[in-house]
Amino acid sequence: MGSTKTMNMIEAINSALDIMLERDPDVVLMGEDIGYFGGVFRATAGLQAKHGKTRVFDTPISECGIIGAGVGMAAYGLRPVPEIQFADYIYPGLDQLVSEAARLRYRSAGDFICPMTVRSPFGGGIFGGQTHSQSPESLFTHVCGIKTVVPSNPHDAKGLLIAAIEDNDPVIFFEPKRIYNGPFSGYYDRPVEPWSKHAASDVPEGYYRIELGKAGIVREGEALTILTYGTMVHVVQTVVAELRVDAEIVDLRTLLPLDVDTIEESAKKTGRCLVVHEATRTSGFGAELAALVQERCFYHLEAPVERVTGFDTPYPHSLEWAYFPGPVRIAGAIEKIMKD
């Protein structure tokens, strides 16, 4: 791994891609505007110039084609890493993901596999309106045969992305775009804090992996368990500090396969559990988490598992801070759980 460097999320992701392009000639990046331009969020900046046009290239605006061609490349033996410019635009490629990428190994009994990692910025908080803010992760967790990963900081982003690219199954890698440039306290009216002030911006320059399927405990605690991921990890941390509640905060990192042991152990220990995500509530991944926790820890629970989520509406452009599951919503839920 060698020395470390201060990186924001974009730099960490760029570094992971750079290293994998270097290490493995089978790795190929493609997507809309990712070549010469380096991507609308700059995640692939410089990589085409460094690794060549046949390794890092622009594609037509066809998410179906991007993922479909990726499946074919993976079947050939490459490790494609397509980018979908915004998660909101993944639907035209969904059939290739759920009916093909996720099924290849199963339906061919291992004859053909699909080691493809689909990267996509997701989530809101940047005034992106309803088509640049969505969090569709729960859809993917319902589809068997695909892994779903969401990093919450530069260090994890790099290690998880490398592990995803090396994984022999398709992985959807959602990058919380709100925290590309700095962690987010949840207070949109306070100045943005850069990643450099956060410990997780200290990122090894070389190769390292963070195993998929393992959660991270961001804060140990006894009073309640908070299950969360992505941007919300930071918002939850702010609120927990403000409320001075002794919460155990679990950053799931991988939604599928889920680190059920860490979850179960924590929930049994604290007896109270809150799930926090930005996606809409109904049938969001919080539903699965709540169902699982009560199934497995029922007799340890002293209060119902609560969910703090986005509302069941499209992400509204101008009212995004009333929509966003921010500090007030989280604090309310924590208070309720602790009172129950």
Next chain:
Amino acid sequence: MGSTKTMNMIEAINSALDIMLERDPDVVLMGEDIGYFGGVFRATAGLQAKHGKTRVFDTPISECGIIGAGVGMAAYGLRPVPEIQFADYIYPGLDQLVSEAARLRYRSAGDFICPMTVRSPFGGGIFGGQTHSQSPESLFTHVCGIKTVVPSNPHDAKGLLIAAIEDNDPVIFFEPKRIYNGPFSGYYDRPVEPWSKHAASDVPEGYYRIELGKAGIVREGEALTILTYGTMVHVVQTVVAELRVDAEIVDLRTLLPLDVDTIEESAKKTGRCLVVHEATRTSGFGAELAALVQERCFYHLEAPVERVTGFDTPYPHSLEWAYFPGPVRIAGAIEKIMKD
């Protein structure tokens, strides 16, 4: 409503479509093979001949085009009722459903609406293999702006379909194909019972509606609440009869908007709750139901809410009866809940 007639599910659906074509010149049916041929399951048999080719017509094999054109027709002022031949093939049209049909009213603040009902046969149990057996309903319940309906018998199918077509929002109407021709006990090795022996096959010949968003109580009981829908309503009934357990069986009928009052009342009364569906488990609609019930009835629950579901694998062709959440799986869960 007038007189009644014995109908199976297909006949009841056909009758609903026929009546709506008759009553409302804005109703239009389209889909792959639904015209002259009357659909691969015969749901539209005879309707083209009766109502004309511009009201009931075949489409190119493009689910995106079918739903996309449907959105445009709805924006014009028609009430399109497209058929997607199998729910497994809905993904190429998903973007038009979730990003367009479900968003039209919201994003235009009511300028444009999408009164479209997408019919699609779903579920397994007919040796259809992994691409003719899927139950993707939970995906739609996560998408705000669309209603999800699943009938379990001829009487409901007709009344719900008429209500769906008259609804001014997009509705996805999943038809459990296993029970098109008769209810299913869950014992695949027993002879198929025709609908004619079932009370719900007594269907009014004329127009009637069953309100969307209202569950039906199939059996009243005190010992536990079973939440289910579609094919599984019948399998659950078989098992409950076999076990002689005093279960309250709730046929949800509409998954979104959900009849939360009926669910809450029942779960509070019995203190035990089982959810049964055929779809894969993780992030299936059962997760939402379990999460909701424990949120709202926690202090009434004497055991965790259990889920009986399909396994988290594709639907395997030859092993479908080991996959299917049949009587043994359901009985096991009931016994566990009652013991807890």
Next chain:
Amino acid sequence: MTSKKSNLAPLRLHIPEPKFRPGDEADFSDISIPAIDAIARPDEASVPADIHSLAFGLVRVLDNDHQAKGSWNPNLDAGQLRLMLRNMMLTRAFDDRMFRAQRQGKTSFYMKSTGEEATSVATAMALASDDMCFPSYRQQGILLTRGYPIVRMMNQIYSNSQDHLKGRQLPIMYSAPEHSFFTISGNLATQYPQAVGWAMASASRGDTRISAVWCGEGSTAEGDFHSAMTFAAVYNAPVILQVVNNQWAISSFSGIAGGERTTFAARGLGYGIASLRVDGNDPLAVYAAMRWAADRARTNNGPTFIEYFTYRAEGHSTSDDPGAYRAAKEFEKWPLGDPVDRLKKHLILLGEWSEEQHQAQHEELADLVKKTQKEAEANGILGHGMHQPFETMFEDVFEEMPWHLKEQCDQMVAEQYRKFGPEWEPK
């Protein structure tokens, strides 16, 4: 893994690359501009198979000497020409002002249509006012041409208290049913099959209204494009399917969309749809092409596919800097010039316009837009409190609000109280 047969040459992957990148001097001298009437205007009832060559030609009316010539000349009177010029100038003035408003932090986002105004304005003028338009995000010229109130557009851009769309949509995602303008989607090309469906519906009811749809050349790669073309061909739908080929899709040049091997207009041939390639910077050619297509549609001669060959003069949106991916000053070198400039010179040549009138109109429109902007800003700008009531967020998800949204709305209201104190009142 790789298997190389020694007697065979290795395969090569071709990655298209634009001719010029930052630092290069753009030179478009290789773009060949056919003479006017190189292919004469065919009858509107022509069978698509008989007019393939139009997909590889270039419909032109305004010649290099600024005269209107040839069989496509729509012979508009001076009043119409001046109106066309005015609409294009208004669009440009509006774009300039709103771009600046975004730069001043008054809203989150803006997209200009500079250089492409003819493809919205001239097309809208050639359609009937109740023909239904399914635009992409760069056809603000349609609304301005159809007389949609400018202040309403601005209210939408500011997501302010008077925003008809209740602040829900990203700026410029207008919706105007009373001006037969469909709600704009952020998802590319989804409007294509919708426009076809609308036209099918109109035809099935024996209506007389047709529809027209626009997308960028980059967007033609989406599956929706193909579905739409297929449906339009199969059902002979009265729809005009248009591609604004402005050479760029954010940072990707048209070669990434398939523009290296043939014209975009050629896409239509494969479906048996009549297809035209048009000088998109020639407002009279654009008008003539749309008129031809609309007449076809109205007489049950079916769909027409049109490529407007034009150039995106500015950045993709306020979110990007074109200097990072293309040569500077490309627009100045664009061989087909600027539509506003070309129409102006034509009118002057006709003796129906003057530099002075032009300058005066330029100022008048700038003032109009500025004045309207003030009016709009009185209703609020983004992020400064004068937005729609918070509860509106929960409306219009469904026709009637279901219980779960009511609960969530109550929760949101309670959160606002907690946040802003007991004085807070839902507006």
Next chain:
Amino acid sequence: MTSKKSNLAPLRLHIPEPKFRPGDEADFSDISIPAIDAIARPDEASVPADIHSLAFGLVRVLDNDHQAKGSWNPNLDAGQLRLMLRNMMLTRAFDDRMFRAQRQGKTSFYMKSTGEEATSVATAMALASDDMCFPSYRQQGILLTRGYPIVRMMNQIYSNSQDHLKGRQLPIMYSAPEHSFFTISGNLATQYPQAVGWAMASASRGDTRISAVWCGEGSTAEGDFHSAMTFAAVYNAPVILQVVNNQWAISSFSGIAGGERTTFAARGLGYGIASLRVDGNDPLAVYAAMRWAADRARTNNGPTFIEYFTYRAEGHSTSDDPGAYRAAKEFEKWPLGDPVDRLKKHLILLGEWSEEQHQAQHEELADLVKKTQKEAEANGILGHGMHQPFETMFEDVFEEMPWHLKEQCDQMVAEQYRKFGPEWEPK
């Protein structure tokens, strides 16, 4: 809602309708068959723009008098011709047998390729054995041509204990990587962009292997088709994109897929891809077209798009009855005849075959298939217990089984004990 302008004629919606329906007498005399070499074979390095007419013509070799003629004649030797005939006859024998097996309740589903055998067999013979094939569900002829063990195909069809795909897939959804045959999907057209991606990968690695993909004319309407064509054109991928136009998609005739207005081959022109329309019932024409296309791909001349004009002689699958939607005996009247019959007559004309040899080979192949069927059935048929172990259901979802699948697997095993009693043993 409808707005009718009194001076305009009402619009009409066109719904395509096949010429013949049950009860009608089919009559194909209006189908025009161009003379052999109406368009001569162009050089393999031709630029697509120069050979448009091929998309509207018909590549033919075997004439009505059963002679092989013209510039496309691949001049195969008698041995190759006999092998081609044998492969087609084997395919037909296999289809007949397996169709019957399904009718006898031994499996759930089957799909014949009767009448279309040339489009699989002749194409496979024209490719190198390691060129990668991305078939639809009706290209069993490729596997049989490439020498895939027949018993393995049958094991798959029966989902039996020796089914290489562990009973997971619907019958006929083969997978055979060692025969460069991609796993078949139930979802139409998804293989199209995959084949292009595979070819792009091969090209990017300087490999020499190309890919070929098949779909039905009905499936061309899917967005995947369009993505694939776009990607193939943009990256000049070494891929051969083929459409088997067998006139029917379940109950829908080709007009519902857009076949009324132009040829399917024309679809390729819009992308600037070289496009051929070929007599799909002429095995020598099919071979020649594929050979031409493969040579182009191998020499970095890029993708080729081919339409095989053929006819689906039987039902879509075992699940439908074509008598319910099309005229009886259409196949007998099909103007391009039957590929087996035509090649047989050609060989006889050459003096390289006889009716007796043909009859003998027919019987030999029927016997071979029957014998193999017995062998396969010894491994079990669907629904009679001799399936793969239940736990295999949980394998291959992921490379490593995650905890939740392990738990579910344990649960399934427990359920089997409960169901079948303590004697039950997981196999």
